[in-house]
Structures are given as C-alpha cells and as structure tokens.
Amino acid sequence: MQANLTTEQLDLIRQELAAGKSPDVVAGYFARVADLEADEEVIVRDAALAISRGEEVTSSITDD
Secondary structure (H helix, E strand, O other): OEEOOOHHHHHHHHHHHHOOOOHHHHHHHHHHHOOOOHHHHHHHHHHHHHHHOOOOOEEOOOOO
16 A cells, blocks of 8 residues: 555554554544644554554655
C-alpha cells in the first residue's frame, strides 16, 4: 500500500503501534496533535490499520 504520508510520518505511526496503541488511538492522537481534518485522519487510520496487519506501507511522497 502506498500512503500519502511521509516516511517520517509512517515511522511515527509504526512507533505508536509498537508501543501497543490501536490504529484508532494512533489516528486520533495525530489528528489532535496536528489538527488534522477528518479526511486526513482517515489516511492516518488506514495506514495504521495496514501496518498493524503486517502489510508493507510505503510513502507516495517523493523528495524533490
């Protein structure tokens, strides 16, 4: 899966999941901290769910 998130953001999501937080908790946390819109929170939640299922999630954002 490719996510519209940076590699750094995906790493932060992985860290939170490794700390035992659920994908919903991770998404809610980042939504509050970064003041995300609802559609942006869904992107974080989808990535967190995929990571928690063991799927490979990569960034679709390229460094220019």
